[in-house]
Amino acid sequence: MTIAPEQTGLTVRPVAGHIGADVTGIDLAGPLDTTTVEQLTAALHRYKVIFFRGQELDHAAQIRFGRTFGELTYAHPHDEAPPEGHPEIFTIDPERYKQRYGDEAVNAQRRRKYSYVAGWHTDVTAAVNPPAVSVLRAEVVPEIGGDTTWTNLVAAYEGLSAPIRSFVDGLRAEHRYGGDEAPKGDTAYARRINDNLLVSVHPVVRVHPVTGQRALFVNPGFTSHIVDVEPRESRAILDLLYAEITRPEYTVRFRWEPGSVAVWDNRATAHLAPGDLAHLDVRRTLHRVTVIGDRPVGPDGFSSEIVAGRPFTADHAVVVD
Ligand code: SIN
Numbered sequence: 360m361t362i363a364p365e366q367t368g369l370t371v372r373p374v375a376g377h378i379g380a381d382v383t384g385i386d387l388a389g390p391l392d393t394t395t396v397e398q399l400t401a402a403l404h405r406y407k408v409i410f411f412r413g414q415e416l417d418h419a420a421q422i423r424f425g426r427t428f429g430e431l432t433y434a435h436p437h438d439e440a441p442p443e444g445h446p447e448i449f450t451i452d453p454e455r456y457k458q459r460y461g462d463e464a465v466n467a468q469r470r471r472k473y474s475y476v477a478g479w480h481t482d483v484t485a486a487v488n489p490p491a492v493s494v495l496r497a498e499v500v501p502e503i504g505g506d507t508t509w510t511n512l513v514a515a516y517e518g519l520s521a522p523i524r525s526f527v528d529g530l531r532a533e534h535r536y537g538g539d540e541a542p543k544g545d546t547a548y549a550r551r552i553n554d555n556l557l558v559s560v561h562p563v564v565r566v567h568p569v570t571g572q573r574a575l576f577v578n579p580g581f582t583s584h585i586v587d588v589e590p591r592e593s594r595a596i597l598d599l600l601y602a603e604i605t606r607p608e609y610t611v612r613f614r615w616e617p618g619s620v621a622v623w624d625n626r627a628t629a630h631l632a633p634g635d636l637a638h639l640d641v642r643r644t645l646h647r648v649t650v651i652g653d654r655p656v657g658p659d660g661f662s663s664e665i666v667a668g669r670p671f672t673a674d675h676a677v678v679v680d
Pocket residue numbers: 451482493495506507630631632633645647
């Protein structure tokens with residue numbers, strides 16, 4: 360099915376059975392009228408991630424476009440060096456990461472990514488108010504590989520049987536950087552995380568504040584454990600839920616080109632950065648902005664709680680050693 364609203368020229372074309380749509384007929388660098396913004400927002404809530412191609416955005420234009428969806432956060436809770444004059448921009452580039460933290464941290468991340476589901480995450484769920492929306496723009500991409508995959512956490516919840524849905528409806532989970540493998544030791548990376556500790560307890564099932572849909576709100580990148588149960592029970596429950604959220608039928612995979620932009624509803628999706636580039640000598644540079652989020656609320660009314668740190672907002676200060 361293709362939606363082609365007459366008034367704006369915007370076309371929204373779904374690209375997979377449960378998630379994702381291509382949006383054409385729009386210049387994201389230009390001013391967007393109210394009708395267009397409403398249509399984009401409706402497409403985002405319906406398809407969870409929307410894709411644009413051939414856009415000419417620089418940092419300032421990406422920030423302007425990101426504000427279409429709400430006030431932006433600081434670049435990242437652990438980033439002390441966003442591009443000059445653009446504190447909202449978080450640059451995703453393995454080279455930058457390597458220069459900052461060295462091979463050791465890069466290899467540790469890589470090992471986690473090659474475990475069966477460990478690279479899947481929803482952005483910054485260590486915060487009590489994870490970003491509501493993320494906007495990712497590709498600047499440099501390799502000729503082969505480097506795709507990103509998203510999954511629909513509402514479809515994953517709805518795919519569970521009724522008794523399991525009502526069981527998980529009442530659960531809560533702790534989220535922190537690294538999930539159940541929080542960085543330890545005296546490396547620069549571990550210090551950066553541990554000196555700016557961000558830990559929260561979220562409902563395992565989140566009710567979307569706009570659509571009212573229920574989503575499975577756990578991810579291996581950040582979830583450390585289910586609270587108030589035995590460790591072995593937590594492991595078994597999370598294994599079940601991770602198997603569900605990573606089922607291929609709930610996913611969509613996107614092939615980047617320079618000028619591609621992806622916008623996702625971070626309250627209803629998880630995503631997987633590519634794991635197929637480590638052995639190739641290629642560059643990949645993308646820039647992300649994130650919209651300040653609200654505290655997740657569960658079906659029983661439980662609202663997320665801070666264990667360490669503070670809400671992730673525009674002025675997130677970073678302790679640098
Ligand atoms: C992200 O996790 O926001 C970036 C995903 C990617 O690098 O593909």
